[in-house]
Amino acid sequence: MSEDQSNDNDIAEDQHGPQALPLDAWHRARGGRMVAFAGYHMPVQYEGIIAEHLWTRENAGLFDVSHMGQLEFSGEGVAEALEALLPGDISALKPGRLRYSLLLDENGGILDDLMITNRGGEYYMVVNGATKWDDIGHLREHLPDEITMTHLDEHALLALQGPKAAEALAKLCLEPAFPGMPKLDDLKFMQSGPFFWDGRPLGVSRSGYTGEDGFEISVRGEDVEALAEALVALDLVRPIGLGARDSLRLEAGLPLYGHDLTPETDPISADLGFAISKRRRAEGGFPGAERILALRESGAPKKRVGLALEGRMAAREGATVHLGDAEIGVVTSGGFSPSLQHPIAMAYVDAAYAGEGTALEIEARGKRLPARVVPLPFLPHRYYR
Amino acid sequence: MTRYFTEDHEWIDVEGDVGTVGITDYAQSQLGDITFVEVPAEGTEVAKGDSVSVVDSVKAASDVYTPVSGTVTAANTALADEPELVNSDAEESGWLFRVALSDTSELKSLMDRKAYDAFVAEL
Structure with missing residues (x-):
């Protein structure tokens, strides 16, 4: 018997082999089966992919996605600078809002798909784990020197997903970080805010990769184990591995970079035309605009x-x-x-x-x-x- | 009846010149939730090492190789409705197919339980 179509190990590890993320020991202690993914040891499953998948559809699943790249951008003209690389209307993105966007090459090919948040003053971006080092190189090369890019590599990222995610997270009594900032139950899909949990800073957005209601939570590496532990201590929440993450996102019709999206695919063929904002369609000025807008007219x-x-x-x-x-x-x-x-x-x-x-x-x-x-x-x- | 094992994690029970083939409990635990099993048709001539069956899990599809040459005499039809039998009972009711052996000397190259357990312990 041989497994011939595994998706587990398709991403190159660096010469030192897969690295451990902050929750590594926590996953192992909870029975997670670890595989090499995007250069890290990651849990592919705990009790079984189908059970984890169905649990997330009915309750709330906790995913460790700390392999993903978390980047922050600031400086004079940062929105315009990002717009030279992404097809989204970043200037129109209000503080506390996030949107899906694409990193494009000069031919309009897709280098990565990502989420970008206006954190009020700076922009926060989450990119795929397997592509983050290439993304960082591409962004640094193409952004003007006056734009500061910070890789938040000491931050972990959790996703809490499912119809009971809001009920579960509410039990942790998060406090808005500043007066006037949204409360947790003020957040709607694709909205975000800064919070404190028991004195620890969290960046919480109402978003995810399962098609369910839920949250993505950026948390300091030293705080992530306490947070994960507090969440799975709730009856509503179980840890979920990469296997179910993949089957959930597939059912939700969400593309996976490196598989459904590559530099050879363009946003129109990929049916991601919604990521090209109306103003950008009118004005162009993003990589590959001419080709992409022509495809949009003629059909891919x-x-x-x-x-x-x-x-x-x-x-x-x-x-x-x-x-x-x-x-x-x-x-x-x-x-x-x-x-x-x-x-x-x-x-x-x-x-x-x-x-x-x-x-x-x-x-x-x-x-x-x-x-x-x-x-x-x-x-x-x-x-x- | 004697049970033999392969390095590809198949087992075969041999009684007379007929062998019953399945995948090992270790194999099913590595594959995870099994969603579909393709079994060979009765009468199929198979040669040792041929891929004759497919076990599909949520994660991946896996080939099952026949440990012996011969003719398929039966397939486990219960798996069509209950592929998860391979998860719950891989080495008994989750069997895949039966073969009438054409060359019993092929069994000599296979492992016994003790050798297989030692093999798995090294993985």
Whole structure:
């Protein structure tokens, strides 16, 4: 027996091997099975991926995502400087708000996807773990010298996700960090604020990568174990590994960088046109603007779609998509959906066959698996708006 | 009846010249939640080392190699509705398929329980 399509070890470790994050011992003590991911030891599962997945859909799951890069930017003209590298309307982003954006290369290819928050004065960015060192190099190279970029590498990042996440976090009685700052239950989806928990500073945003209501919490490395412990001490909260993080985000239709998004994919084919703000569409001035805006007008030749498969056999990254004899696309991520109880996939297919309901076939392990194009997300988002 | 093991984490119970094949409990614990099992059709001619079955977990698809050559005489049809049997009972009711052995001397290269346990302890 051999595992031939594992996603666990696909990210290069540095020459010193995987590094330990602040919660390393905590994960091991709680039975987390550790794998190398993005250059770190990370828990892929605790009790089992399906149980963790379903727990998060019904209660609240705690994810350690401290491998991700947390960056802060400040200086005169910082919003405009960032706009030279991202297609979002950063200048219009109000304090305490965050949005999804993309780091683009000069051809409009996607170098990374990210979240950016206006922290009032400075901008806080969360980038993918596997790409953070390249991102830092790219940002430093292209940002003017008067913009200060700080890598918050002594901060951990937790995500608390699920329909009971708000009820759970409320039990920790977070205090707004300053008078006039929002209370926890004031935060709506894509809003953020500074808090104190028992004297410890936290940056909390109402956001996540599961399609559920929930929070992402930036916390000092020395405080993260106490916070994680306080959260899982609640009956509503269990620790969740990377395995369920992947199946949850897939059901939510959210792309995974390095798989569904790469430098070869552009925002239009990736169906991420919403990340190009209206003003930026009118004015351009972001990397690859000419190509991206032309694709937006003419339509991209390929489009990222959702596929629902018949049967129980999953199709995974690299499987080809067919209509009769013609190969018309490729799967970029896929797996069994624990909530829907059938396999699902994301694929890039020729635009002509991207319409909802189109019947296609996926070739996996020498078999043709019937599939049909379905709207993304596979499962409705349940954000708190 | 004698049970043998492979380094690829299959087991085979041999009775007369028919072997019953599955994956080991260690293997299922590494794979995690199993969502689909593909078993070979009755009558399929297989050669030792061929990939003849697939165990699909939430995480990944894994090939199962036949530890012996011969002809498939049966497959575990219960797995179609209950693939999780391979998680809960990998070395008994979670068996995958049966083979009529064409060359019993192939068994000599396989491990016994003690050797397999020692092999797993080194992993």
